[in-house]
Amino acid sequence: MFHLQHLPNHRPGEKTVLFLRRHWIAVFRLVGFTAIAAIAPIGLLWLLSELFPTLLVVPTSNAIATVFISIYYLAVVTFFFQEFIDYYLDTWVVTTERIINIEQHGLFHRVASEMHLAMVQDVTATVRGALRTFLDYGDVHIHSAGPIQQFRFRDIANPERVRQVVQQLTEDDKHRHPSAYGPNH
Amino acid sequence: MIPISILLVIFLAFIGLVVLFTFFNVYHILRFGKAGLFTLGITAIYLVVIGALLMWSLYNILTIDWTLTINLFGFEPNITNIYRY
Numbered sequence: 314m315f316h317l318q319h320l321p322n323h324r325p326g327e328k329t330v331l332f333l334r335r336h337w338i339a340v341f342r343l344v345g346f347t348a349i350a351a352i353a354p355i356g357l358l359w360l361l362s363e364l365f366p367t368l369l370v371v372p373t374s375n376a377i378a379t380v381f382i383s384i385y386y387l388a389v390v391t392f393f394f395q396e397f398i399d400y401y402l403d404t405w406v407v408t409t410e411r412i413i414n415i416e417q418h419g420l421f422h423r424v425a426s427e428m429h430l431a432m433v434q435d436v437t438a439t440v441r442g443a444l445r446t447f448l449d450y451g452d453v454h455i456h457s458a459g460p461i462q463q464f465r466f467r468d469i470a471n472p473e474r475v476r477q478v479v480q481q482l483t484e485d486d487k488h489r490h491p492s493a494y495g496p497n498h
Numbered sequence: 499m500i501p502i503s504i505l506l507v508i509f510l511a512f513i514g515l516v517v518l519f520t521f522f523n524v525y526h527i528l529r530f531g532k533a534g535l536f537t538l539g540i541t542a543i544y545l546v547v548i549g550a551l552l553m554w555s556l557y558n559i560l561t562i563d564w565t566l567t568i569n570l571f572g573f574e575p576n577i578t579n580i581y582r583y
Contacts (some may be wrong), residue, residue, distance in 0.1 A: 314528060314529070314530075314531055314532065314533035314534075314537060315530065315531075315532060315533060316532075316533045317532070332532075372562075372563060372566055373502055373566050373567075373568050375562070376502050376505060376562045376563075376564075376566065377502070377505060377568075379558045379559060379562060380505040380506075380508065380509050380559070383509065383551075383554075383555035383558065383559065384508075384509060384512050386551055386555075387512065387513075387516050387548070387551055387552070387555065388512075388516075390544075390547055390548055390551055391516055391519050391520070391523075391548070394520075394523050394544045394548075395519065395523060397540070398523055398526055398527055401527065401531060401537075401540075402526065402527070402530050402531065404532070415530075417526065417530070420519070420522050420523075420526075421522075423530070
């Protein structure tokens with residue numbers, strides 16, 4: 314497990330300012346989808362028993378139904394947790410020194426990258442669509458001068474506030490490490 | 499005639515897949531998740547739910563007579579009759 318107080322490559326005096334995940338609507342969607350998937354076979358079995366009353370009474374039909382229902386529910390629970398992990402392990406950490414982007418793609422693909430605040434060139438917040446506007450969530454794009462061209466905080470809550478915080482931290486960093494920004498700053 | 503025990507093989511293969519996924523999921527959340535009670539709690543809930551589901555499945559599977567066969571055509575084909583015509 315990782316601790317916010319002991320981030321990898323921790324720098325002296327570095328403090329965590331923001332710890333971000335996608336908006337809770339992502340979990341809500343996942344729970345809704347799983348609930349529908351869990352209820353669907355019950356409706357299907359009811360429909361089959363109404364249309365073909367003798368179908369599920371046959372021992373072989375009963376065996377087939379038992380096996381497939383077991384497989385189905387195991388798949389639904391495994392899928393739910395797999396997707397939840399995808400949500401839970403996609404995190405963005407903003408500290409007084411750097412921005413850390415950690416993304417989990419599926420079971421065996423994990424990307425962790427970081428950008429020093431001195432590399433930040435531009436920060437943009439985007440809220441597009443009625444639901445996003447209503448629930449105040451969206452994307453924050455952080456453009457960089459370094460090898461990593463852009464970080465995207467995807468579907469985070471309060472994107473405008475996050476944009477302001479990142480910009481403020483970049484300004485503060487300029488005052489602390491003026492040499493990192495070159496002679497023009 | 500297809501023996502329904504073939505379903506048991508499919509089911510057991512799927513159980514193997516679920517165990518594999520569960521192992522990697524739990525590994526990922528415990529290795530890379532944020533330290534705290536929530537991470538431990540969600541892992542415990544997942545293990546309890548998947549364990550209960552496996553027990554329920556195995557309990558139901560054990561009540562089935564696996565010596566039965568599926569007759570796809572609903573009747574026993576009498577091959578010898580075709581030579582009469």
